[in-house]
Amino acid sequence: MHRVKVRVVEDALDANATLAKANRADFDRHGVTVVNLMGAPGAGKTALLEQVIAEGIDGVRIGILEGDVEGSLDADRLARLHVPVTQINTAAGFGGECHLDANMVRSALAAVPLDELDLLVIENVGNLVCPAEFRVGEDARVMVTAITEGEDKPLKYPLMFRACDLVVVNKVDLAPHLDVDLDLLLDRIDKVHPDVETVVVSGRTGQGVDAVRHWLRELHAAKAVVEA
Amino acid sequence: MHRVKVRVVEDALDANATLAKANRADFDRHGVTVVNLMGAPGAGKTALLEQVIAEGIDGVRIGILEGDVEGSLDADRLARLHVPVTQINTAAGFGGECHLDANMVRSALAAVPLDELDLLVIENVGNLVCPAEFRVGEDARVMVTAITEGEDKPLKYPLMFRACDLVVVNKVDLAPHLDVDLDLLLDRIDKVHPDVETVVVSGRTGQGVDAVRHWLRELHAAKAVVEA
Numbered sequence: 437m438h439r440v441k442v443r444v445v446e447d448a449l450d451a452n453a454t455l456a457k458a459n460r461a462d463f464d465r466h467g468v469t470v471v472n473l474m475g476a477p478g479a480g481k482t483a484l485l486e487q488v489i490a491e492g493i494d495g496v497r498i499g500i501l502e503g504d505v506e507g508s509l510d511a512d513r514l515a516r517l518h519v520p521v522t523q524i525n526t527a528a529g530f531g532g533e534c535h536l537d538a539n540m541v542r543s544a545l546a547a548v549p550l551d552e553l554d555l556l557v558i559e560n561v562g563n564l565v566c567p568a569e570f571r572v573g574e575d576a577r578v579m580v581t582a583i584t585e586g587e588d589k590p591l592k593y594p595l596m597f598r599a600c601d602l603v604v605v606n607k608v609d610l611a612p613h614l615d616v617d618l619d620l621l622l623d624r625i626d627k628v629h630p631d632v633e634t635v636v637v638s639g640r641t642g643q644g645v646d647a648v649r650h651w652l653r654e655l656h657a658a659k660a661v662v663e664a
Numbered sequence: 665m666h667r668v669k670v671r672v673v674e675d676a677l678d679a680n681a682t683l684a685k686a687n688r689a690d691f692d693r694h695g696v697t698v699v700n701l702m703g704a705p706g707a708g709k710t711a712l713l714e715q716v717i718a719e720g721i722d723g724v725r726i727g728i729l730e731g732d733v734e735g736s737l738d739a740d741r742l743a744r745l746h747v748p749v750t751q752i753n754t755a756a757g758f759g760g761e762c763h764l765d766a767n768m769v770r771s772a773l774a775a776v777p778l779d780e781l782d783l784l785v786i787e788n789v790g791n792l793v794c795p796a797e798f799r800v801g802e803d804a805r806v807m808v809t810a811i812t813e814g815e816d817k818p819l820k821y822p823l824m825f826r827a828c829d830l831v832v833v834n835k836v837d838l839a840p841h842l843d844v845d846l847d848l849l850l851d852r853i854d855k856v857h858p859d860v861e862t863v864v865v866s867g868r869t870g871q872g873v874d875a876v877r878h879w880l881r882e883l884h885a886a887k888a889v890v891e892a
Contacts, residue, residue, distance in 0.1 A: 476705040477792045477821065478813025505793060509816050532823065534762060534793035562820075563791055564705045565733060565762035584812040584835070585706025588737050592790075593705065595733075595760065607812070613841050615868065640843065
C-alpha cells in the first residue's frame with residue numbers, strides 16, 4: 437500500500453513543480469509578488485492579514501487568495517476590508533485536501549485580478565505538515581505560529597519552520613497568562629532554521645504588525661528591482 | 665493527476681478499513697478500550713492527557729500510543745508519569761504523513777503491552793483534516809479544540825467535529841483575555857454535530873478534567889459490559 441502511494445505522491449509532486457512554475461511565470465508577467473501564508477488552525481493568519489490590510493502598505497495593492505477545506509468565513513472577513521479576495525475550497529473538486537497545491541491555485545487564477553495587484557497573499561489551509569511540501573508559485577513563504585501553541589512546535593514540525601522565509605510569532609498579548617517561554621520558542625525556531633527572520637506580533641492589539649508590513653514592502657521592492 | 669490520486673486514496677482507505685478491523689480485534693481480545701485523540705497542533709492534547717493521567721482513573725490502567733511526524737517530546741512528557749508510552753513517528757518509514765492510519769498503529773502494536781492495559785489513548789498527529797478520515801481500530805474518537813483557536817473552527821473543519829464522540833474545549837482559563845465567545849463556539853459545535861457531548865476544560869489548571877476522566881471510565885465500563 438505505501439509503496440504505491442509514495443510513487444504516486446512523487447508523480448504528483450513533479451506535476452506540482454511544473455504547475456508552480458507556470459503560476460510563477462503568470463505572477464512575474466504581472467509584476468505581482470506572491471506570499472504563501474501558512475500556519476496551524478487558529479494561529480491567527482486571517483487576523484494578521486486583517487491588521488496588515490486595515491492600515492495597508494504604502495504603494496502596494498494587496499489581494500488575497502483564501503484556501504479553506506470548505507466555507508468562506510475568512511474570505512468574507514477580509515472582503516470587508518475592500519481588497520480583492522478569491523476563495524479556493526479544497527472540499528469542492530479536490531477531495532478535501534489538507535493543503536493547497538499549484539493546481540488548485542492555477543484553477544483559481546482566472547478569478548484573481550492580477551493586473552490590479554502588487555502583492556497577492558495566498559492563505560493556505562491551517563496545517564503544519566503538508567502545506568510545506570507543495571510550492572504554489574510563490575516568491576516567499578511566511579508562517580504564523582501562535583505562542584499559545586507552545587514552545588515545542590519548531591521541534592515537532594521542523595519542515596514547516598525550515599520552509600519559511602519569515603516566522604511570525606503571534607498572540608504575544610497572551611504571554612503573561614501562559615506557561616510558555618517566548619525566548620525558548622525563538623531559540624528553537626533559530627535552531628531548526630538558523631537565521632530565519634522572525635517578528636513577534638499580536639494580531640489582536642496590532643503590536644508588531646508594522647514590522648510585517650515593512651517585510652512585505654521590502655519583499656515586493658526587491659522583486660521589482662530584479663525585474664526592472 | 666487528481667483522478668489517479670483519488671483512485672489510489674480509495675484503495676488506501678479500503679486497506680485501512682481492513683487493518684483497522686484487525687487492530688480492533690486485537691484490542692477487543694485483550695479487553696482494551698481504545699480512544700483516538702485528535703486536534704490541531706497546540707490544542708493541548710498532551711497537556712490534557714498529563715492531567716488525566718496524573719490523578720488517574722480508578723480501576724483503569726492507561727497506556728499511550730503517541731503519534732508525531734518526528735521526535736518524541738510528547739512521549740517523553742507522558743512517560744514521566746509512569747504509564748506505558750509507545751512512539752510512532754510518521755517521518756520514519758511513512759513519508760512524513762500528517763495523520764496516523766491503521767497500518768502505522770498496527771506496526772506499533774507489538775511494542776504496546778495490551779495485556780497490562782484497560783485503556784489505550786492514541787494521540788494522533790496535530791491536524792484538523794486528515795486524521796478524521798482514517799480509523800485506526802478505536803472504540804471512540806475524542807477531539808481537543810482550544811478556545812484560543814477561535815469560535816469558527818467547527819464551521820471550517822466540520823468533518824473533524826462530526827467524526828468525534830466527545831469534543832473537549834480546552835484552555836478555558838484564557839477566556840477572559842480573548843475576544844472569543846465560548847457560547848457561540850459550543851453552539852457551532854452542536855450545529856455541525858448535533859447533540860455531541862462536550863466538556864469545557866483547562867489543561868493548565870485542571871478545571872473540568874474530572875468530567876473527561878468520568879467520560880473515559882464510562883466508555884471503558886460500557887465496553888466491558890458488552891464483552892462480558
